[in-house]
Amino acid sequence: MPRVALFPTCLVDVMRPSVGFAAARLIEQAGFAVTVPEGLTCCGQPAFNSGDRKTARALARRTMTALAGFDFVVLPSGSCAGMMVKHYPELFEAGSADHTAALALAARTHELTAFLVHIARVNNLASEFPARATYHDSCAGLRELGIKSEPRQLLKKVAGVTLMEMEDAEVCCGFGGTFCVKYPEISTRMTDKKVERIIASGADTVVAGDLGCLMTMAGRLKRLGSDIRVRHVAEVLAGDYATPPLAEDDGDAA
Amino acid sequence: MSARETILARIRSRLPGTEAARRDAVELHLAAHGANLVPLRGLGDGDHRLSLFTRLMTGVGGSVETVETLADVVQAVAAHMAAAGLPPSLRKGADTTLAHLPWHRAPGLTLLSGPADPADHTTLSLAFAGVAESGTVLLLSGPDNPATLNFLPELHMVVLPASRLVSCYEDVWPLLRASQGDGLMPSTLNMISGPSRTADIEQTIVRPAHGPRDLHVIIVVGA
Amino acid sequence: MQPETARFKELSRAALANDQLQRSMVATGPQFVLKRAKARAALPEFDDLRNAARDIKNHVLAHLDVYLEKFEARVQAAGGHVHWAETAEEARAIILNICAAKKARLITKGKSMVSEEVGLNEALEGAGHTPVETDLGEYLIQIRNERPSHIIAPAVHLRREQIEADFRRVHTDLDPARDLSHIPALVEEARRVLRQNYLDADVGITGANFLVAGTGSAIIVTNEGNGDLTRLMPETHIVITSIEKIVPTLEDASTLLRVLARSATGQDISTYTTLMTGPRRAADPDGPEEFHIVLLDNGRSQVLGTEFQDMLRCIRCGACLNHCPVYQAVGGHAYGWVYPGPIGSVVTPALIGIENAANLPNASTFCGRCEDVCPVRIPLPRLLRHWREREFEQHLTPRTVRSGLGAWAFLAKRPKLYGLAMRLAARFLNWRGRAGRIASLPLARGWTRTRDLPAAQGKTFTELWRERQK
Ligand code: SF4
Numbered sequence: 037m038p039r040v041a042l043f044p045t046c047l048v049d050v051m052r053p054s055v056g057f058a059a060a061r062l063i064e065q066a067g068f069a070v071t072v073p074e075g076l077t078c079c080g081q082p083a084f085n086s087g088d089r090k091t092a093r094a095l096a097r098r099t100m101t102a103l104a105g106f107d108f109v110v111l112p113s114g115s116c117a118g119m120m121v122k123h124y125p126e127l128f129e130a131g132s133a134d135h136t137a138a139l140a141l142a143a144r145t146h147e148l149t150a151f152l153v154h155i156a157r158v159n160n161l162a163s164e165f166p167a168r169a170t171y172h173d174s175c176a177g178l179r180e181l182g183i184k185s186e187p188r189q190l191l192k193k194v195a196g197v198t199l200m201e202m203e204d205a206e207v208c209c210g211f212g213g214t215f216c217v218k219y220p221e222i223s224t225r226m227t228d229k230k231v232e233r234i235i236a237s238g239a240d241t242v243v244a245g246d247l248g249c250l251m252t253m254a255g256r257l258k259r260l261g262s263d264i265r266v267r268h269v270a271e272v273l274a275g276d277y278a279t280p281p282l283a284e285d286d287g288d289a290a
Numbered sequence: 291m292s293a294r295e296t297i298l299a300r301i302r303s304r305l306p307g308t309e310a311a312r313r314d315a316v317e318l319h320l321a322a323h324g325a326n327l328v329p330l331r332g333l334g335d336g337d338h339r340l341s342l343f344t345r346l347m348t349g350v351g352g353s354v355e356t357v358e359t360l361a362d363v364v365q366a367v368a369a370h371m372a373a374a375g376l377p378p379s380l381r382k383g384a385d386t387t388l389a390h391l392p393w394h395r396a397p398g399l400t401l402l403s404g405p406a407d408p409a410d411h412t413t414l415s416l417a418f419a420g421v422a423e424s425g426t427v428l429l430l431s432g433p434d435n436p437a438t439l440n441f442l443p444e445l446h447m448v449v450l451p452a453s454r455l456v457s458c459y460e461d462v463w464p465l466l467r468a469s470q471g472d473g474l475m476p477s478t479l480n481m482i483s484g485p486s487r488t489a490d491i492e493q494t495i496v497r498p499a500h501g502p503r504d505l506h507v508i509i510v511v512g513a
Numbered sequence: 514m515q516p517e518t519a520r521f522k523e524l525s526r527a528a529l530a531n532d533q534l535q536r537s538m539v540a541t542g543p544q545f546v547l548k549r550a551k552a553r554a555a556l557p558e559f560d561d562l563r564n565a566a567r568d569i570k571n572h573v574l575a576h577l578d579v580y581l582e583k584f585e586a587r588v589q590a591a592g593g594h595v596h597w598a599e600t601a602e603e604a605r606a607i608i609l610n611i612c613a614a615k616k617a618r619l620i621t622k623g624k625s626m627v628s629e630e631v632g633l634n635e636a637l638e639g640a641g642h643t644p645v646e647t648d649l650g651e652y653l654i655q656i657r658n659e660r661p662s663h664i665i666a667p668a669v670h671l672r673r674e675q676i677e678a679d680f681r682r683v684h685t686d687l688d689p690a691r692d693l694s695h696i697p698a699l700v701e702e703a704r705r706v707l708r709q710n711y712l713d714a715d716v717g718i719t720g721a722n723f724l725v726a727g728t729g730s731a732i733i734v735t736n737e738g739n740g741d742l743t744r745l746m747p748e749t750h751i752v753i754t755s756i757e758k759i760v761p762t763l764e765d766a767s768t769l770l771r772v773l774a775r776s777a778t779g780q781d782i783s784t785y786t787t788l789m790t791g792p793r794r795a796a797d798p799d800g801p802e803e804f805h806i807v808l809l810d811n812g813r814s815q816v817l818g819t820e821f822q823d824m825l826r827c828i829r830c831g832a833c834l835n836h837c838p839v840y841q842a843v844g845g846h847a848y849g850w851v852y853p854g855p856i857g858s859v860v861t862p863a864l865i866g867i868e869n870a871a872n873l874p875n876a877s878t879f880c881g882r883c884e885d886v887c888p889v890r891i892p893l894p895r896l897l898r899h900w901r902e903r904e905f906e907q908h909l910t911p912r913t914v915r916s917g918l919g920a921w922a923f924l925a926k927r928p929k930l931y932g933l934a935m936r937l938a939a940r941f942l943n944w945r946g947r948a949g950r951i952a953s954l955p956l957a958r959g960w961t962r963t964r965d966l967p968a969a970q971g972k973t974f975t976e977l978w979r980e981r982q983k
Contacts, residue, residue: 044974050939051967053974060978072978077925083918085879087901087910091922098926126895179881208838212878214914217959219522219876221529224963225842226878255964258950266967283967285949294597297756297810301578304818309578316579319572319761320727326565326768329558346781383798405799408712424782431793431800438799441741459767466763473587475728475790477800478745484784486738488700490650490668491676493541496700499649500707501738501785 040068040151041106043099045113046078047247052282055247058274059112059148066156068108075102081119085213089127093134096124100137108155109145112270113246114177117147122180147177148270149186149245163275164195167265170202170239172230172253174246178206187245187269194273202237204229209244211252227256234264241265241281243272254282323467325460332423332457339422339455340509346425350484351497352505356452359512361392363449366508368396371412374445374504381406381443382414385434388449406438413439414447418469419462420455420507424483427507428462430469431478440480446502448482451513516865517849521872525847534844537670545835548779549886559775566772567890569765570826573757574817580726580759581808587729591791593804601631604809608633608718608751609640611805615749617642617715623733623740624648625720626664626829627753627809629851630864633718644718645710647739649703656683662845664852665777665831670844673699707739717743717801721754722828723769724806727762730790731806734773734783741787750801752789755809757825769828772888777830812864820899824859826889833883833893839876848873855883855893862900871909874900935973942969 040063044056060070080095099120103109111117121142128135152158169191177183191197210216210226217223230253234242242257242264244250254266265281280286291299302309332342344354357366371378379400382388393401406413415435417427427448431437440446456462470476486501497503517524528534553559573580585595598604604627612620620642622628634655637644646655650668654661656679661667668676677693680702693699719740721731731752733740744750760766774780793800816822834840834854845853850870852860858873867874874897883893904910910918924931945951946968953961960966 044978046935049974050935051942051969053970053972053977056974056978072975075928076975077928077931078921080925083922085898085901086914086918087898087903087905088918088922089902089905091918091925095922095925098928175878175880175882179885206882208878208880208882210838210878212880215875215878217957218914219525219839220959220963221526222839222842222876223878225529226838227964229838229842251967252964254967255950255960258965258967259963279970280949283950283965285946292597293599293603293810296599297597297808297814298578298581300810300814301581301756301817304814305575305578306818307575312576312579316576316583316726316761319576320583323762323764325764326569327558327561329556329562329771331556350780350784408708426782426786431797433796433798436797436799437741438745441738441745459770460764463763463767473728475591475730475788477591477789477791477793477797478741479730479788479790480741481782481786481788482784483780483782483786486736487784488649488737489778490648490653490666490737491671491673491696491699492537493544493666493669494696496697498704499700499737499739500647500704500711500742 037067037069038107040070040108040110041073041103042070043076043103043109043111043116044072045111045116045247048112051251052247052268054276054279055112055268055270058268058270058276059110061274062148062152062270063110063156066152066158068156071106073102079116079119081116082213084119084123093127096127096138097134100124100141103141107144108151109141110148110151111145112148112268114147114174114181114183115246115248117145118176118180120145147181147183147245149190150181150183153186153189158190161190161193161273163273165272165275165277166196167241167272168198168200168239169241169243169272170200170234170237171205172209172242172244172249173206174244174249175208177245183245190273191243191269194275197272200237200239202233202239204233209249209252211248213248216252224256227252231256231260235262239264241267243267243269245269250282258283323463328458328460329423332421334457336452339457340452342422343420343425343455347484347507350425351487352484352507354507354509356509356511360387360510363508363510364391364393364395367414367447368399370447370506371445376411376445380412380414381410381439383433383435383439385416388414388416405436406442408442410443412445412447413443414449415439417448417450417454419465420450421459421462422455423458426481426483429480429482430476432476437478437480440482441501443502445504445506447506447508450507450509452509452511453513455509516869518861518865518870518873520849521847521876524849525843528843528847533672534670537672538841538844541669542835542841549776549832549835552775552779552781556775562768562772563888563890565768566888567826569760569768570889573759573761574822574825577756577759577817580761581756584724584726584729584759587726588791588806591729593729593791593806596805596807598807598809601811604631604753604807605633605636607807608753609636611749611751612637612642612716613640615716619710619714620644620716620718621710621714621743621747622646623719623735623743624651624667625718625753626851627720627755628718629661630811631809633753647707647710647743648735649700649737652703652707653679660846660851662853663831663834664829670846711742711746714747716749716751717747718751718753719743721752721758722773723760723766724754724758725763725766725788726759728790730788732766732786732788734786736784738785741785744789745800748801749803751805751807753807753809755811755813757813773828773830776832776886776888816863821859821863821896823891824856824863824896826891827856828889830888832886832888836882836886838880839878859893859896859900867900867903867907868909871904874904932975936976939969939971939973943971
């Protein structure tokens, strides 16, 4: 059985393990053996985006070491996958051993839904999830990795899911890592525009593939008193409606 | 050191390769007049070019009519001016093609020549070429077709021989080099695609802004 | 005008609270996006043309010295004068000299961002000339004494009611009874006033979108025709432009023109594209008698050969502004200087120093939409990130961010310790939750002031996974 390293990402690790378990279940159901390697912390994106290349490089090296030897590396995040696929190779001088390792890792690394569609070639999902769902395209997944149809294709296979497109699904939710705390007013305005679109779509659940975006949207929706539920795509695909949505304490009724 | 020397020296110090190699590469590139990717949309026969040009020009608020011969231009001009309710006075340059038209067939029309006067309502120019891919006419400045004719009047009319309606910009430049000499240009070359407009207030398109209210292109099928 | 880039946070807060501005942005932003999308859809080769456009500009930058000399020689052969300006100050001095020699009173101006960059209008006024902007948008901001808020739509932040009020204030001969409540009436009024200026001007100053090395032509594109009237009517025409605007041939210019208007306004081509080569010829009955081109460097040549070189490909189409969620939220004035939006946040630090513009490269989520639409494929997020790197190296990054990052990096490099810290964090962020969310958290006020923080589930994924594996 091909071996998949599941990199839960630092946010999933701390905030929402259920996403990691849902991802693991989906990968296993597709016929792969899942390992969560030792020694993983964070992919280094916060350092990279803050201009601290040295730290980013150190963390990239650690991550590359921890992930060596697997057939595939899968992350439930377009943003962290984008970091590893697009930016790790930029961190090292062309021709260096690290650069070669980064390119090799990039070739084996996939965002979860892209992995399920293109590598695992998942045709059917046995799961069920009651939701009128609208999908928000996270920026890095969409524009660094070209992920657009994959999550939608998969969501349509889940019994009980009705997909409803929102306008401007491709526009940023306002998260942007440290941006959301450095420029909270601008970030909140961006989130408000997103929230408007979500509400206008008529969906009862907003789904995305990145926990940063999800926390941002959920945090604002709840502050505004909305009862729209916020879910990671892995949870919906795995049919995990028992776990409460983000920023809620009750699971969804079946 | 002059500013020129300083700037060029700094640029040189920052570019890869030798200056001699750069000079060779530049000479080669300039002499080749190489076309880059040319969109397919303009390519096609005369009918295709005419219909695309007409669609695009009218789409941006210009108007297009076709006449059979150069001689027919006179009536077309007079009729269009009358329909627009403009005074029967027409300004044009010294262009011989336009000068030799049978203007006697429009007896009520006063012809003025020379560059535009701010009081002119209507002017007439002969296009150097037309381009189908974007619905554009090209006009060269000079005594034949003074550039002010293109901007000061309310109505600017342009005569375009169908034989000069080409597919794409890349088809124009060889014609231009043939007429002016390689690397040489008229003082002003205008590429005009519709009447003057602005969207500077609330992104609402309003015509005209500072130039002509109307642009009327008369395509001469037999010229 | 002095840069106010250091006040970005303050200015952006004010912009968010400015209802009138917000209404303008919401009304116009989506239109730009829609128009570009339509134009792109109508031309199957569009994205390939962007590659070609990028390649042309890269070729120019790699041979810039030679192309500039070629361009200069062609302009001179056509009877024009070429002036080189290393700094904004030199550019102003050159133009003031020409205007003084011409004893110019009234000076009409076509829209030029380089003119804004060097603060030309202030200099002209200071020397006793009267510059009048003729692009409608530029005219509007000139009479309001503002900066442009967008590089192709300078007055995009204004609404018609404000413009009516400005006209009534400034156009003293305006009949108070005249109805100016609709947009065409406002345009008509501007046309009336500006037309007389074209006729009376002694000197006309325009910018240039491209400089064709092979022919010595400066190209300007406008929709209004104001650039042409500014060139053609006065005795003297001055083009103020910058050294990176070169393209080799007319063929290359064609490729760039194909992507420029589509990216900017969604047009196939702008209404007027004008190739201006020297002054009027001996036999010509109209056109300027004297023609000058001022080539400004102002820090650009220093960008060559650095990790920022790609910014010099920019053709100032404004697409990155139109698609930027940050620009669309705060508008152009919040950026505090001449060039707003993603390209502004890349260019401004290069022109006025990163130490004077430190906020700008940080005010981005790296959402990448700018790069996605840029007609010359400038990797704007990457360039912004490079500025953050320079800031980090030069210790310009705020101390709190630096120390936070340091502490986090310390942990992240030590998986055991990191695991412990995360387990604690997971428990704490679960314990603080009420109904699944945290309404306020002392160290995360930036977050919790406007939004709840979803509570953590209690244990980390790693510890749960290991528990299950046992
Ligand atoms: S950076 Fe690209 S998108 Fe932005 S103005 Fe320049 S050319 Fe246009």
